[in-house]
Amino acid sequence: MKPITNVLVCCIWFTFSLIITAQTLPTQTSTLFSGSGNCALCHQPGLPNTAALLDPDGQDISPVSLWRSSIMANAAKDPFWQAKVTAEVASHPFLQAVIEDKCTTCHAPLGRTEAVFNGAPGYSLTEMQNDSLALDGVSCTLCHQIKPDNFGGGSYSGHYLVENDRLIYGPYQNPFTMPMQLTVNYTPTFGEQMQSAAHCATCHTLFTPTVDNSGQIVGELPEQTPYLEWRNSRFSAEGRICQDCHMPPIDDEVIIANRPIWLGARTPFWRHYFVGGDVFMLTLLRDNAAAIGVTATAEHFDSTLARTRRFLRNQTAGLAADAEWLLQDTLAIKVAVTNRTGHKLPTGYPSRRMWLHLRIEDGSGQPVFESGSWDPVSGEIAGLDSPYEPHHQVIRTAGQVQVYQALMGDVDGNLTYTLLRGATYLKDNRLPPEGFTTQGPFYDSTRVEGMAAQDPDFNRSAGQEGSGSDTVFYHIGGLAPGESYRVDIRLRYQSLAPRFAADLLQYNTPEVA
Structure with missing residues (x-):
């Protein structure tokens, strides 16, 4: 094979320093959502249980550490995406509201979904730029609140279903609920949908409007369809899902939160790599971190870049x-x-x-x-x-x-x-x-x-x-x-x-x- 180149009882609290010293993760909250910084308090290595969220070699595999330098975490800050949205608006100014609302649905979901839940007709790039939750990208409390009720065609193009019932879905049976209920007012709940490719398809099956020469919407284009392509493949028939490659699990037992100190380990553990193939954008984000406002360090991006290159070459x-x-x-x-x-x-x-x-x-x-x-x-x-x-x-x-x-x-x-x-x-x-x-x-x-x-x-x-x-x-x-x-x-x-x-x-x- 030749290489391809270039080309996530009582609870005792302790004060501790975050391991990561990049721009602070947001801790703001809204009716539906909570910033990733609130999740990081428990779901990254640290006191009281310093053995939590480490692999057998002692490496940090916490969701926040792996996710924050991914394209998913930076979806709202992606300079190419922002440029492309504004170019589409410049080309079709009469459709600005439609374009910006459509695009922020999956790139700034915490902001846009909250706004629509509160009665707004849509969401704009200007609103996104002034909303720290929106700039948290495809964040923890979006993916872990998506319900499976409308999976399939009704969920495509960002029509994921999130309700105000404060349920956080995860892949493990019988979760210990009290710490999360007390700290962030969510109830952890087992959800089979977390191990479903249809979960990813809510945004990664996207149909965009087609505009003719007179400015009329006359149809739609399948802009991206990896889920539909997968459905027509051997991988689907064999039950191999998106998460198997892009969030590769390990079978080692992992303690998934640093508190309470007696919390038992779980297996398997899905590493929140969200590994893909965009070396160009990851490099641009790393090299322009301050201007873009990323929350990951250069070291995080270097790890993600190395992982991405290995993924491209070997898989x-x-x-x-x-x-x-x-x-x-x-x-x-x-x-x-x-x-x-x-x-x-x-x-x-x-x-x-x-x-x-x-x-x-x-x-x-x-x-x-x-x-x-x-x-x-x-x-x-x-x-x-x-x-x-x-x-x-x-x-x-x-x-x-x-x-x-x-x-x-x-x-x-x-x-x-x-x-x-x-x-x-x-x-x-x-x-x-x-x-x-x-x-x-x-x-x-x-x-x-x-x-x-x-x-x-x-x-x-x-x-x-x-x-x-x-x-x-x-x-x-x-x-x-x-x-x-x-x-x-x-x-x-x-x-x-x-x-x-x-x-x-x-x-x-x-x-x-």
Whole structure:
């Protein structure tokens, strides 16, 4: 396998110092929610029980320590997200209220959900910026209060259900309730939904409005559908859920709170990594911590970044290749890319792409052919003059590159990077998960689009659908069979394609600037 690069009786209280010394976690409360700083008082290592929330090696695995440097914790502070929201508003100012309310539902849920609960018609970015709970991102008391009653289609696009009954759901039977009731006025309760992929789907299945040339909403676009992709996969059939990869559990017994001191251990314990693939944004958050107002230290971000890179390299994709002489001077290289995840690769927001980078060097180390080379500064792929690169089965020239991506089209079929103009996908050759078929559930929302749909080995093996792989053939002429060549093949990944980012620059908003 080649590497992918770049690319959470009485209670005795003690006063103690927090281990973490970044910007303070919020301790504000509202009718429905409580800031993560209140949860941290008990759910991080410290007195009275200093053995709590440590793994067998003595490492801190507390939810707050692992979560605070994640994309989830920083969802409301994410500079790219803020810039994109303001750009969409600049493009459709008459829809500002709709756009900002829609986007804050999942990026600033503690603020937006509280506002709507109290009778507000919606929620704005201005309100978010002045609301410490909103800026707590996807925080503890949002996820742990979501009810399963409307799981499925009724819960998608941020229609999660939170009620004012002060129940905090967790994965353990028979929780000890008194400490939490006394300190934060929530009652811990066993909830099977905490081990359900449908829980994640409430925000990670998102349909956004489609706006036509006259400014009318005429439909919707499946902006991100990892849950629906998973449903049409072997992983779903085997009961392997989102949390297994993104919050990997350990079977060691863990004391889940530092008080009361006699609290017993639980197993398994889900590590609140929320690991994904956005090295770019994690780096930006770390390097601009003070300006953005993050609550994690550089050390926390470094740990999350290292974890993310390992995740990308070891758990997402596989590469295999072989070569033979096709003609006297033509080398045929067969490259197979396999998706190891339970959703499309890449999945989620359509700014993401991955591509094959193949380089052939002669015996002296000089390049004789290269497809997919890129500029690490600009992020651009060499030779791609058009943002739309078709799907390839056979590559013969350096100007042909296999790029796995989803490209949006507007109502006229023109390429667009503006989310609300997205009516369809002109191209979607992202690698499906193993077991994915055109007859499987939710295919209409997760279709393969473009020339990949006609590629006989795209998600097919021996004529059967569901391989979760693609085979690309490189036919490279002008070589000498008697010479020695070195072939280097890499699968590269970007969470933010340069032209997607560059499209923002046409909008004059403070967040874009």
